[in-house]
Amino acid sequence: MRHLFALAARSAWNRRLTLGMTLVAVLLSVTMLLGVERIRHDARSGFAHSVSGTDLIVGARTSPVQLMLYAVFRLGEATNNMRWQSYLDLAANPAVAWAVPLSLGDSHRGFPVLGTSAAYFEHFRYGDEHPLRFTAGVPFAGVFDAVLGAEVAHQLGYRLGDHIVLAHGIGGVLGAEHQDKPFVITGILAPTGTPVDRTVHIGLAAMEAIHLDWAGGAPLPGFAIPPQYVQKFDLTPKEITAVLVGLKSRAGVFKMQRFIADYRNEALLAVLPGVALTQLWQVMGMVEQALLAVSAMVVAVGLAGLVAVVLAGLNERRRELAILRSVGARPLDVFVLLTLEGLFVTVLGCVLGVALLAALAAVVGPQIQAHYGIEVLPRFVSVDELRLLAAVVGVGLLASLVPGYRAYKLSLADGLTPRL
Amino acid sequence: MASAVIHIEQLLFRWTAGGALCLDIPAFAVAPGERIFLYGPSGSGKSTLLGLLGGVLQPERGSLRLLDIELTELSAAARDRFRADHVGFLFQQFNLIPYLSVIDNVLLPCRFSKRRLQRALSGGNSMRAEAARLLDHLDLDAGLRARPVTQLSVGQQQRVAAARALIGRPEIVIADEPTSALDAERQTAFLDLLARECGDAGSTLVFVSHDHRLAAGFSREIALPDINRVRGDAS
Numbered sequence: 001m002r003h004l005f006a007l008a009a010r011s012a013w014n015r016r017l018t019l020g021m022t023l024v025a026v027l028l029s030v031t032m033l034l035g036v037e038r039i040r041h042d043a044r045s046g047f048a049h050s051v052s053g054t055d056l057i058v059g060a061r062t063s064p065v066q067l068m069l070y071a072v073f074r075l076g077e078a079t080n081n082m083r084w085q086s087y088l089d090l091a092a093n094p095a096v097a098w099a100v101p102l103s104l105g106d107s108h109r110g111f112p113v114l115g116t117s118a119a120y121f122e123h124f125r126y127g128d129e130h131p132l133r134f135t136a137g138v139p140f141a142g143v144f145d146a147v148l149g150a151e152v153a154h155q156l157g158y159r160l161g162d163h164i165v166l167a168h169g170i171g172g173v174l175g176a177e178h179q180d181k182p183f184v185i186t187g188i189l190a191p192t193g194t195p196v197d198r199t200v201h202i203g204l205a206a207m208e209a210i211h212l213d214w215a216g217g218a219p220l221p222g223f224a225i226p227p228q229y230v231q232k233f234d235l236t237p238k239e240i241t242a243v244l245v246g247l248k249s250r251a252g253v254f255k256m257q258r259f260i261a262d263y264r265n266e267a268l269l270a271v272l273p274g275v276a277l278t279q280l281w282q283v284m285g286m287v288e289q290a291l292l293a294v295s296a297m298v299v300a301v302g303l304a305g306l307v308a309v310v311l312a313g314l315n316e317r318r319r320e321l322a323i324l325r326s327v328g329a330r331p332l333d334v335f336v337l338l339t340l341e342g343l344f345v346t347v348l349g350c351v352l353g354v355a356l357l358a359a360l361a362a363v364v365g366p367q368i369q370a371h372y373g374i375e376v377l378p379r380f381v382s383v384d385e386l387r388l389l390a391a392v393v394g395v396g397l398l399a400s401l402v403p404g405y406r407a408y409k410l411s412l413a414d415g416l417t418p419r420l
Numbered sequence: 421m422a423s424a425v426i427h428i429e430q431l432l433f434r435w436t437a438g439g440a441l442c443l444d445i446p447a448f449a450v451a452p453g454e455r456i457f458l459y460g461p462s463g464s465g466k467s468t469l470l471g472l473l474g475g476v477l478q479p480e481r482g483s484l485r486l487l488d489i490e491l492t493e494l495s496a497a498a499r500d501r502f503r504a505d506h507v508g509f510l511f512q513q514f515n516l517i518p519y520l521s522v523i524d525n526v527l528l529p530c531r532f533s534k535r536r537l538q539r540a541l542s543g544g545n546s547m548r549a550e551a552a553r554l555l556d557h558l559d560l561d562a563g564l565r566a567r568p569v570t571q572l573s574v575g576q577q578q579r580v581a582a583a584r585a586l587i588g589r590p591e592i593v594i595a596d597e598p599t600s601a602l603d604a605e606r607q608t609a610f611l612d613l614l615a616r617e618c619g620d621a622g623s624t625l626v627f628v629s630h631d632h633r634l635a636a637g638f639s640r641e642i643a644l645p646d647i648n649r650v651r652g653d654a655s
Contacts, residue, residue, distance in 0.1 A: 003531040003532070007531075010519045010520060011519055013519065014518065014519030319514050320517055320518070323511075323515065323516070323517055323528075324517070324528075325476065325500075326474065326503075326509035326511070327504065327509070327528040327529045327531075327532055327584070328500060328501065328503055328504020328505070328529060328532030328533050329500070329504075329532055330496075330497055330500040330501075331496075331500075332497070333532075415471045415474065415476035415477060416470060416471055416474050416476055416509065416511075417467045417470070417471065417511075
């Protein structure tokens with residue numbers, strides 16, 4: 001058997017140009033398959049880590065997925081707000097360690113604006129319990145201060161001290177801007193790889209202030225309050241969108257959830273972020289399955305090319321096979337020889353594919369981390385990836401049986417004298 | 421004298437069941453150490469006979485004994501092993517595997533047969549030294565051995581192929597028109613070398629050719645059309 005390995009290797013080396021091209025096809029398809037799997041995995045874990053350290057997310061009663069979508073991902077709009085008084089009651093509950101109010105609805109050049117309290121920067125956690133970090137500046141202190149997520153600052157080229165104007169609503173209706181009350185940028189956050197990067201953060205009081213002279217989604221005609229006078233008004237909000245809640249003891253989470261569900265003054269909903277995120281990911285499961293299916297097809301194409309190349313070369317090699325038979329090779333040896341060749345290319349393609357992916361992750365990874373905050377570590381192949389590789393090698397072996405069998409039949413028919 | 425190296429009796433062969441007979445050989449025998457010139461014009465069933473002797477074909481009926489082994493009673497795999505152990509083949513041309521070195525081409529039979537390997541080592545030489553010794557005897561310059569086999573001339577290639585057929589001293593060497601691509605002068609030189617080396621190795625040589633002029637140096641000449649009762653174009 002060992003001499004057959006040596007023969008197959010040297011025979012393959014002899015046709016290194018054609019086999020090399022198919023090797024490249026197999027290699028790239030394996031890289032793509034593993035790359036998709038890795039991105040899928042990283043996206044899923046990044047997604048599951050968009051919020052952590054928060055025990056409950058509370059909002060007006062709606063579906064849990066809906067609440068997650070707007071409270072965490074700033075997607076869509078809340079159909080109902082919750083009362084400020086409910087927030088105060090919640091924050092005063094003895095089981096609650098901290099509560100951060102969230103108020104959504106405005107935007108800046110397509111990026112969502114989040115009204116919150118300074119506690120947000122202290123308590124919000126993402127990924128593996130990472131706190132928010134500032135690359136520049138400090139949290140908002142004055143009414144018209146704003147803190148930008150990394151991507152907002154990067155895409156729009158903002159720096160500390162720049163002035164920005166917020167738009168009313170998410171769509172950015174023409175003219176519906178809070179032009180009279182510009183904000184000054186006091187802080188810029190480090191990339192997190194979460195929706196925080198795309199968010200403009202302002203104080204809850206600021207949210208109130210810019211809407212003082214508005215009614216029904218439009219400025220009141222002939223009525224304007226200049227920014228320097230807003231302090232004279234009560235800037236306590238009447239309503240907010242949602243609350244992030246941290247408990248003193250995590251063990252009390254279900255009890256707290258029930259307490260909120262039974263809250264008498266208002267219909268509220270409390271969701272466990274982990275559970276809701278899993279539900280939400282299942283909605284997107286179709287897309288990832290489709291991606292994986294496409295890359296599996298690409299691998300199949302690569303292997304089909306491999307079989308075609310080995311088969312096409314077979315006719316020119318009938319004399320070679322006859323010589324091998326004359327020195328004592330059995331038809332079975334010929335079968336093994338040809339099968340090994342395809343298997344070589346498949347295995348080598350897998351090994352090189354893993355290497356290429358590792359190289360890509362090492363080179364591009366830090367940039368992705370810097371720009372998007374997604375951690376792409378040049379880690380060794382995971383168990384799932386090994387399973388995929390084993391599947392590729394298995395299919396490669398099955399495919400290689402085709403030229404092996406064809407050579408077997410040929411060498412049976414030809415014997416010592418190929419009929420060319 | 422020991423019993424025959426090749427012994428054929430009442431052998432019938434046809435390519436397809438119910439088709440025309442291709443070979444019908446009532447009797448044919450070769451004694452040990454003989455150098456047989458087997459005259460086989462095209463269409464006389466020459467390739468078929470070689471396939472039978474090589475064990476890749478099975479006769480429909482009759483007896484085919486090599487070295488007192490009845491090939492017709494062996495399985496296909498056992499016949500393959502028998503061929504590897506006891507028979508050296510030498511073909512018309514393109515005898516070599518293009519991606520193997522000269523030495524590795526010579527050593528091929530030793531890879532497929534333990535017996536050939538042991539016999540090659542029995543002189544006290546290493547496997548490679550034995551291959552080199554044979555190539556020396558066949559007048560292939562040491563300098564040529566490092567070259568890719570595809571760069572050798574046809575004559576040189578045939579000498580490498582002869583060394584491969586002879587390594588491990590198989591009892592039987594079957595040569596199928598190995599000189600047809602050589603010019604007359606080289607043909608004689610090659611035949612002399614082959615005959616001498618078969619003698620040294622103690623191998624019985626069966627040389628098949630359609631060229632009568634080459635028959636001179638052999639101990640016996642047999643015409644295939646004389647021993648085969650099937651007439652006409654049978655290939």
